[in-house]
Amino acid sequence: MKTLFNVPLQKDVGADDGWLPAYPSPPDFRFNYYHLLTLAKDNANSIGNAPNSDNPPTIGIVGCGIAGITAARELYRCGYNIILIEATGSIGGRHYTIHTDEVTDMEMGAMRFPFFSKPGSKNSVSEYYILDEGNCTLQDFPNPGAAPGNTGIYINKGYGPDNEYSKPTLIDWPYTPSNPSPPDNDKLKEVYQKVSAFITLFTQKASRFYGGTEWDKFWKNVSNNYEQMNVNDLVYTPAITEYQDDGWFGGFGMNDDQAQIFALIGSGDGSWGAFYEVSSMWFIRCVMFGFNSNLQTVVGIADKSNLPHYKSDVTDSKGDKLEPPLYKGIQALDEWLFYAPPPGSDLSLYDASKQSNPNVRILVNSPVTELQKDSQTGKIRINLYEDTIEKTYEVDHVVVTPTLWTSELSINLTGFAQSEMPSSVLSARNSQHNITSCKVFYKLKETYWENGVSKIPQILVTDEYVQDAYGIKWSDESGEHGVLLASYTWEDDATKLLAFDDDYIGSFLLNKLDEICKSTLGESIIQYVDTSEGATIIHWSIEPYFHGCAKLYRQRNWALNYALLTYNQVYSSNSKIYFAGENYSVEGGWTEPALRMALDATINILKNSNGTFNNGFDPNTNYPKYDTSFIPANTYPSPHFQKSSS
Numbered sequence: 001m002k003t004l005f006n007v008p009l010q011k012d013v014g015a016d017d018g019w020l021p022a023y024p025s026p027p028d029f030r031f032n033y034y035h036l037l038t039l040a041k042d043n044a045n046s047i048g049n050a051p052n053s054d055n056p057p058t059i060g061i062v063g064c065g066i067a068g069i070t071a072a073r074e075l076y077r078c079g080y081n082i083i084l085i086e087a088t089g090s091i092g093g094r095h096y097t098i099h100t101d102e103v104t105d106m107e108m109g110a111m112r113f114p115f116f117s118k119p120g121s122k123n124s125v126s127e128y129y130i131l132d133e134g135n136c137t138l139q140d141f142p143n144p145g146a147a148p149g150n151t152g153i154y155i156n157k158g159y160g161p162d163n164e165y166s167k168p169t170l171i172d173w174p175y176t177p178s179n180p181s182p183p184d185n186d187k188l189k190e191v192y193q194k195v196s197a198f199i200t201l202f203t204q205k206a207s208r209f210y211g212g213t214e215w216d217k218f219w220k221n222v223s224n225n226y227e228q229m230n231v232n233d234l235v236y237t238p239a240i241t242e243y244q245d246d247g248w249f250g251g252f253g254m255n256d257d258q259a260q261i262f263a264l265i266g267s268g269d270g271s272w273g274a275f276y277e278v279s280s281m282w283f284i285r286c287v288m289f290g291f292n293s294n295l296q297t298v299v300g301i302a303d304k305s306n307l308p309h310y311k312s313d314v315t316d317s318k319g320d321k322l323e324p325p326l327y328k329g330i331q332a333l334d335e336w337l338f339y340a341p342p343p344g345s346d347l348s349l350y351d352a353s354k355q356s357n358p359n360v361r362i363l364v365n366s367p368v369t370e371l372q373k374d375s376q377t378g379k380i381r382i383n384l385y386e387d388t389i390e391k392t393y394e395v396d397h398v399v400v401t402p403t404l405w406t407s408e409l410s411i412n413l414t415g416f417a418q419s420e421m422p423s424s425v426l427s428a429r430n431s432q433h434n435i436t437s438c439k440v441f442y443k444l445k446e447t448y449w450e451n452g453v454s455k456i457p458q459i460l461v462t463d464e465y466v467q468d469a470y471g472i473k474w475s476d477e478s479g480e481h482g483v484l485l486a487s488y489t490w491e492d493d494a495t496k497l498l499a500f501d502d503d504y505i506g507s508f509l510l511n512k513l514d515e516i517c518k519s520t521l522g523e524s525i526i527q528y529v530d531t532s533e534g535a536t537i538i539h540w541s542i543e544p545y546f547h548g549c550a551k552l553y554r555q556r557n558w559a560l561n562y563a564l565l566t567y568n569q570v571y572s573s574n575s576k577i578y579f580a581g582e583n584y585s586v587e588g589g590w591t592e593p594a595l596r597m598a599l600d601a602t603i604n605i606l607k608n609s610n611g612t613f614n615n616g617f618d619p620n621t622n623y624p625k626y627d628t629s630f631i632p633a634n635t636y637p638s639p640h641f642q643k644s645s646s
Contacts, residue, residue: 001376013416019351019622021211022123024290025116026593027219028565028586030210031624033599039615040077044344047599048606048613050079056359057609058083059392060382061399062368062411065093066591067581069337070129070598071399072360073349077342078606080478082360083393084348085384087367087402087545088324091338093548095591097329098441098536103480105329106441109537110142110547110591112297116290125595130298133337133343137299142458142470145173145180145268149449149458149471153183153265154516155462159272161187163262168519170457172252181268192267194252195237202249202288205274220630221247224283225560227632230555231283232276235259242365263365264463274435279555280548283588299475300328301336306340308348316352316359318386329474367545368393371577372414372618373399380576397609399601401581401594404432404564405547420575425567428560433546434583438488439493440509443530446484447473453529455521462516466509467493469637484529486510550582550589558632566626568597568604578604 040047050056056079059073064086064422072084094109115518116123119131119138130136144151149175158168164185173183182192191312209218225248229237236259237251254262263273275283286292304310304327314322325335341348352360363386370383371527374394400407408430427606449458449471461467466487473482487509489497497505510526540549553561565585572578578601585593605611607619616625 005171006458009425011537012517019306021116022121022209023207024288024293025123025210026587026596027206027210027285027289028625030215033125033596034124034128036599036615036617038122038132039127039617041128041132041343043615045614046079046342046344047074047602047617048078048079048611049614049640050075051610052607053079056080057396057605059605059638060085060380060395060398061401062295062371062382062398063087063093063581064091064362064364065401065581065594066095066334066337067401067594067598068093068399069334069349070595071401071578071580071601072274072511072616073337073342073600074390074599075605076349077345078351078602078611080359080605082352083382084349084360084362085368085382086362086364086376087243087364089365092331092334094546095330095334096538097331098329098531099326100443100483100536101479103475103477104483105474106443106483106536107297108439108536109540112143112295113591114136114291114293114295116293118294126590126592127383128391129337130333130597131204132299134333134340136332137334138296139299141295142472143184143295144266144459144461144468145376146175146177147449147458147470150175150457151189151461152457152520153181153185154460154462154464154520155261155265158516158520161257162187162522170460170516170520173461173646178553182266187261188265188267191213191254191258191261191550194239194258195262195267197241198249198252199287201243202243202284203566205243205249206288215514216355216627218247219633222249223630223632224248225633226280226284227558229280230276231278231280232259234280235262235276240274251263252426259413265461270488270492271463271493274489274493277289277554278552279557281553281555281558282586286590291587291590291592296473297472298330298332299584300326304328307336308341314339314350316364317358318363320364320387322364342374368411370414371400371410373420373575375415375417378576379419396574397578397605399578399580399598399605401579403434403546403548403581403583404429404551405434407547409547410545413586416526416577419639420571420616421577422561422563422571424559425571428563430552432553432557432560432564432600434541435491435541435550435552435589438486438487438489438497438539439537440483440506441536442486442506442510443533444471444476444481444484445530446528447471448525448528455523455571456517456525460513460516464512465489465496466512467494469513481530484525486513486529486535494539494541498542502537503534505537510535551585551613552588553586556634561627563627566628568600569626570628572601573608576608 058081075168096109098106152170171185234251239253240250368384374380448454458471471483578600580597582594587593
């Protein structure tokens with residue numbers, strides 16, 4: 001997901017209650033899922049137990065991305081029967097690692113994780129699954145300003161934001177991990193400092209309130225002030241220096257020139273213009289609460305040859321072939337959860353599907369067309385195609401994980417009463433916004449930023465149509481030369497590429513990068529690029545079972561967001577439908593909310609099916625509830641808001 005420059009957050013502040021996470025953590029729902037999972041792991045059991053162990057309820061799970069796999073695995077641990085259904089032929093969803101050869105990977109979807117605020121904080125679901133269970137190898141992701149091979153910024157054809165250079169120049173943003181600093185340009189420093197000042201003021205107060213009883217008041221005040229604003233408003237709103245205990249932190253206080261720089265190139269961290277129409281609440285939820293700090297990428301899992309089904313032939317319950325697990329890249333997490341036994345279990349989710357009387361069925365190449373509620377029995381019929389054959393499965397509960405647009409366009413919901421699937425929920429499902437994104441990768445012949453000769457920085461941030469370019473090396477295996485993410489674009493910048501075929505896009509963008517490097521450094525980047533196989537490109541907006549890469553909502557979308565976010569709490573006991581996945585969260589684009597919502601679905605299924613809970617966890621007393629009665633003020637502009645002229 002889009003990141004801001006690496007602004008350090010305040011030191012973690014937690015409460016004595018083990019069920020409350022430490023700051024930074026998501027603001028809308030303060031619950032320590034890490035603690036819940038660790039208790040189950042330490043006691044070699046599960047979160048809870050399904051009722052009627054001789055004939056437990058059957059759970060249908062639509063989608064085999066990270067949310068679907070996680071929900072299936074935890075419910076399987078609890079003793080439920082599972083039918084895991086995937087429309088495509090592979091697992092992982094937008095955790096999509098392409099293995100171009102034995103050593104070189106390309107992350108076409110998610111590629112960086114926050115750990116709230118760093119690995120070892122023991123404060124996130126990601127840390128539990130990636131490190132505590134999966135024992136995955138991590139490395140720092142080379143974000144702009146935080147890349148060991150440095151960052152170069154190209155703006156205004158290289159002449160700088162104020163035409164201050166007499167010839168094309170790359171603005172230097174050196175790597176200083178112990179003391180993060182702004183880019184080496186006065187105009188960019190101004191932008192950097194304005195955004196940093198807002199973040200610092202906000203996080204100082206948020207960290208103070210997060211673990212205390214005043215949090216709800218604080219967060220409602222913030223929401224009242226910022227829900228009606230988008231990022232563009234936040235950029236222009238005058239800055240303040242003193243907090244008045246009213247949830248108002250002002251804005252960045254930029255003038256037109258500074259706002260244009262931030263739109264085109266951020267403060268050196270890449271274009272934010274594509275996000276100007278997104279709600280300021282998305283920015284606040286992500287940047288202020290840990291989603292943008294100390295980002296890591298997953299290299300894979302060591303000792304792969306000893307891991308379950310490594311490079312083996314694997315099939316679903318129908319016999320359709322799956323990709324053999326390689327436990328490399330971010331997809332290693334999904335493969336671990338799918339193929340490795342969970343704590344306290346002898347069989348993995350996959351192995352359970354291969355038993356003579358399986359309590360798990362796995363169906364790929366099986367797009368769901370309808371979820372139909374039987375008003376007489378309360379059961380739900382899942383109508384789908386197994387390859388080309390129409391099939392129906394009857395289940396007790398269904399977890400829905402596909403993106404909102406996929407759900408709207410592909411899955412009919414029939415037989416549900418207003419008390420089970422109200423129009424507000426359907427409106428939210430059908431009207432939320434999924435952003436477009438495009439990635440263009442090339443294999444490298446040489447890791448140029450490490451060779452001691454090349455002057456080309458590891459990261460290039462530009463105001464050209466290539467936007468950001470990353471040199472990335474995911475491992476130190478012999479023969480690994482890394483990859484060039486030659487272009488990483490969002491929204492309009494990604495949409496404008498759709499008119500061209502991929503062969504043209506690849507060469508077009510690479511040649512532009514080469515032109516930038518030659519004009520500023522007198523050096524060609526193409527000499528380091530393996531062009532023999534062409535570019536590997538993904539356009540998430542035209543992937544048929546995704547229709548976009550992440551949900552980023554507009555301002556004044558609180559009611560729509562909360563209709564989805566609170567659905568499991570409010571309606572699932574009647575409907576037996578549960579939502580999980582980042583598209584149903586308010587921090588779209590990240591893995592952490594997908595994992596959290598999968599666990600929320602698990603807890604609510606246990607509760608609604610009269611299951612029992614383990615390890616001292618009581619959802620009635622330990623699990624918080626959303627305040628569904630609160631709706632932020634919707635007037636615009638805010639009484640505080642006026643355009644900055646500074």
